[in-house]
Amino acid sequence: MLEKTLVDSIKQNHSLTQAQQLALGKFIDKGFPTSKWEEWKYASLKHLNEHNWQWSPETLSVKFPKPDWKQSAIIQTLNGNTHSEGALPQGIALLSVSEFMAQNPTFESVWKARNPILDQNSLYDLNEALVSDFAVLWVKKGVKIAEPLLHHYLVSGQQDTAVQSKIFIYLEEDSEITWFEQQRSESSHAILSNYVQEIWVSKNAHLTLIKDQDLQQSITHVDHTFIFQQESSLVDAFTFSINAAYLRNNLHFYIDGPQVVSNLNGLYIPGEDQLMDTHSVVDHRMPHSESNELYKGVLMGNATGVFNGKIFVRPDAQKTNAFQSCKNVLASDRATMSTKPQLEIWADDVKCSHGTTTGQLSDEALFYMRSRGISKATAQTLLLLAFVQQVIDKLAHAEIRAELSDKIVNKIQTSLGLTI
Amino acid sequence: MLLVKNLHARIGEKEILKGINLEVHAGEVHAIMGPNGSGKSTLASVLAGRSDYEVSEGSVEFFGKDLLDLSPEARAAEGLFLAFQYPVEIPGVSTTNFMKSAINEIRTYRGQDPMDAVQFLKMFKEKMAYVNIDQSLLSRALNEGFSGGEKKRNEIFQMAVLEPKLAILDETDSGLDIDALRIVAEGVNKLKTPQNATILVTHYQRLLDYIIPDFVHVLYKGKIVKSGNKDLALELEERGYDWIISALD
Ligand SMILES: Nc1ncnc2c1ncn2[C@@H]1O[C@H](COP(=O)(O)OP(=O)(O)O)[C@@H](O)[C@H]1O
Numbered sequence: 001m002l003e004k005t006l007v008d009s010i011k012q013n014h015s016l017t018q019a020q021q022l023a024l025g026k027f028i029d030k031g032f033p034t035s036k037w038e039e040w041k042y043a044s045l046k047h048l049n050e051h052n053w054q055w056s057p058e059t060l061s062v063k064f065p066k067p068d069w070k071q072s073a074i075i076q077t078l079n080g081n082t083h084s085e086g087a088l089p090q091g092i093a094l095l096s097v098s099e100f101m102a103q104n105p106t107f108e109s110v111w112k113a114r115n116p117i118l119d120q121n122s123l124y125d126l127n128e129a130l131v132s133d134f135a136v137l138w139v140k141k142g143v144k145i146a147e148p149l150l151h152h153y154l155v156s157g158q159q160d161t162a163v164q165s166k167i168f169i170y171l172e173e174d175s176e177i178t179w180f181e182q183q184r185s186e187s188s189h190a191i192l193s194n195y196v197q198e199i200w201v202s203k204n205a206h207l208t209l210i211k212d213q214d215l216q217q218s219i220t221h222v223d224h225t226f227i228f229q230q231e232s233s234l235v236d237a238f239t240f241s242i243n244a245a246y247l248r249n250n251l252h253f254y255i256d257g258p259q260v261v262s263n264l265n266g267l268y269i270p271g272e273d274q275l276m277d278t279h280s281v282v283d284h285r286m287p288h289s290e291s292n293e294l295y296k297g298v299l300m301g302n303a304t305g306v307f308n309g310k311i312f313v314r315p316d317a318q319k320t321n322a323f324q325s326c327k328n329v330l331a332s333d334r335a336t337m338s339t340k341p342q343l344e345i346w347a348d349d350v351k352c353s354h355g356t357t358t359g360q361l362s363d364e365a366l367f368y369m370r371s372r373g374i375s376k377a378t379a380q381t382l383l384l385l386a387f388v389q390q391v392i393d394k395l396a397h398a399e400i401r402a403e404l405s406d407k408i409v410n411k412i413q414t415s416l417g418l419t420i
Numbered sequence: 421m422l423l424v425k426n427l428h429a430r431i432g433e434k435e436i437l438k439g440i441n442l443e444v445h446a447g448e449v450h451a452i453m454g455p456n457g458s459g460k461s462t463l464a465s466v467l468a469g470r471s472d473y474e475v476s477e478g479s480v481e482f483f484g485k486d487l488l489d490l491s492p493e494a495r496a497a498e499g500l501f502l503a504f505q506y507p508v509e510i511p512g513v514s515t516t517n518f519m520k521s522a523i524n525e526i527r528t529y530r531g532q533d534p535m536d537a538v539q540f541l542k543m544f545k546e547k548m549a550y551v552n553i554d555q556s557l558l559s560r561a562l563n564e565g566f567s568g569g570e571k572k573r574n575e576i577f578q579m580a581v582l583e584p585k586l587a588i589l590d591e592t593d594s595g596l597d598i599d600a601l602r603i604v605a606e607g608v609n610k611l612k613t614p615q616n617a618t619i620l621v622t623h624y625q626r627l628l629d630y631i632i633p634d635f636v637h638v639l640y641k642g643k644i645v646k647s648g649n650k651d652l653a654l655e656l657e658e659r660g661y662d663w664i665i666s667a668l669d
């Protein structure tokens with residue numbers, strides 16, 4: 001059924017390029033991931049087969065409230081269509097990928113050779129099959145913008161809708177931006193939100209990437225973020241997974257030059273009937289680089305959490321420093337967490353360390369706090385907030401930090417209030 | 421204010437308290453003494469509401485209310501305080517924030533308005549003087565990396581802030597050098613009023629040189645086997661517990 005509705009709707013709406021047809025064929029062969037696939041063991045998407053999807057999302061026009069902190073630009077991706085609200089700063093352009101490639105002819109072959117790890121990722125194929133021309137945010141050489149670029153990502157539908165979105169961010173040499181992405185939804189219907197974000201970080205460029213994922217309970221959100229880093233570039237990535245029934249993050253870092261620094265910070269706080277799955281890949285392909293992964297999870301209600309952290313250190317990547325930490329608290333007896341660090345090291349002169357823990361709040365601490373008059377829910381909240389603070393504190397931007405902190409406090413308080 | 425009748429408590433199959441009777445009135449200081457393992461901390465924990473222990477028999481009234489029916493936080497809001505023998509580390513939560521949460525939840529329980537930041541600051545300053553505690557200690561994660569003496573002083577500081585009607589101090593003297601002991605004891609004495617009461621749990625007489633008890637009880641194998649006035653403590657200091665125990669066995 002999936003195949004028929006998909007093919008029918010595509011025939012009506014698009015003419016596919018050869019590459020798209022190829023991707024579509026791959027997707028139809030594989031179908032949606034099931035728990036039999038190793039990479040989707042705890043996060044099957046079989047339930048997506050039960051919907052009669054609208055594959056052509058409606059066009060949206062939405063005005064978001066402006067935050068009261070200063071941003072350098074507002075860019076919106078509404079049901080897959082990307083545009084900027086107002087002017088962009090000097091040295092930054094938003095254009096279609098075909099225009100971008102026309103202006104950067106030598107880059108096209110580099111781009112085609114980028115080769116991300118797409119093992120078992122049929123959702124990426126689906127995205128590729130249905131997205132023909134996507135937007136590129138182009139940051140020109142040496143352009144440094146202090147105020148964040150605000151990205152509104154929104155999915156919506158009056159019926160069960162599958163939304164494919166894609167955006168490519170290209171940072172030229174010596175450039176620097178902060179990309180703050182608010183991922184949201186507005187729908188009481190089931191939405192499959194399938195989002196691909198690819199980012200090219202050239203020599204000496206610096207990207208701060210912040211994702212605030214706060215979607216409704218009817219949403220299945222799959223985020224593929226693939227970052228390709230060149231020599232001496234720096235990326236500070238933050239993923240705050242706050243709400244959605246199903247949230248999967250495939251966050252990949254491909255380290256393609258020496259002296260690269262990749263920092264991955266993540267916090268997921270699923271509550272009742274929510275699943276959050278992080279699959280990170282850090283692929284050290286070149287020597288003298290460094291990656292730091294700091295993930296924390298608070299699992300409440302009957303939440304499911306998954307963390308799979310792959311680190312590859314290829315034979316050429318001597319003198320690599322790779323560090324990974326994933327710590328989780330089960331704040332409820334009904335919550336579960338699966339962690340799997342996966343290190344594959346082919347170089348001999350490297351420093352790698354990893355550690356994952358999953359525990360509960362200490363009964364001793366809770367009793368001590370309650371004996372002072374602090375209610376159980378407040379005591380749990382205080383301990384959990386102290387636990388997640390380390391990740392929040394790494395955000396340099398004070399207002400964004402405060403905004404996210406409030407949101408996280410709120411979510412934890414509501415979830416504990418509901419489930420105790 | 422406190423009326424304990426025939427209190428039995430067990431953990432798993434093991435009965436630890438085997439029929440405790442105790443009556444405490446406003447203005448009184450009671451000392452509970454006894455050798456290690458006799459059940460003193462268990463009694464203190466059961467009164468504060470630790471759920472590891474199952475009360476199998478008996479009753480506890482606190483100002484006429486059934487104490488055993490209340491959650492630990494409600495007991496605190498009703499005016500009960502336990503200074504822990506082993507204060508627990510609370511990672512990432514400063515004493516200041518911890519106390520703000522406690523005060524405001526207790527005030528909500530009592531139908532009072534929350535305290536604002538200015539009121540807190542003023543009150544904290546006053547209370548810090550009681551136990552000679554430093555601001556820097558209060559900004560650190562509670563009990564994390566505190567020395568033994570700092571932990572005990574912090575317990576008394578919390579007591580000063582919460583102004584309980586009944587304070588139970590479990591071995592607050594143990595592990596303190598003589599100066600720290602004096603500071604802690606002075607703090608407790610300053611907090612004494614005709615309206616509140618104190619239960620000192622200790623197995624040394626030392627603390628009782630500084631805080632004079634009205635009653636001294638000896639707890640042994642889960643029962644109060646002897647009660648008397650402050651002279652009993654002195655006698656215990658001199659003769660140990662054996663004369664009481666051998667009279668029993
Ligand atoms: N959590 C526990 N589990 C098992 N036994 C316990 C526990 N707590 C206390 N006990 C036992 O109960 C008895 C009384 O302990 P406790 O109340 O700590 O004595 P005290 O404070 O007088 O030294 C001891 O035999 C101790 O081993």
Ligand SMILES: [Mg+2]
Pocket residue numbers: 460461462505591
């Ligand atoms: Mg004890």
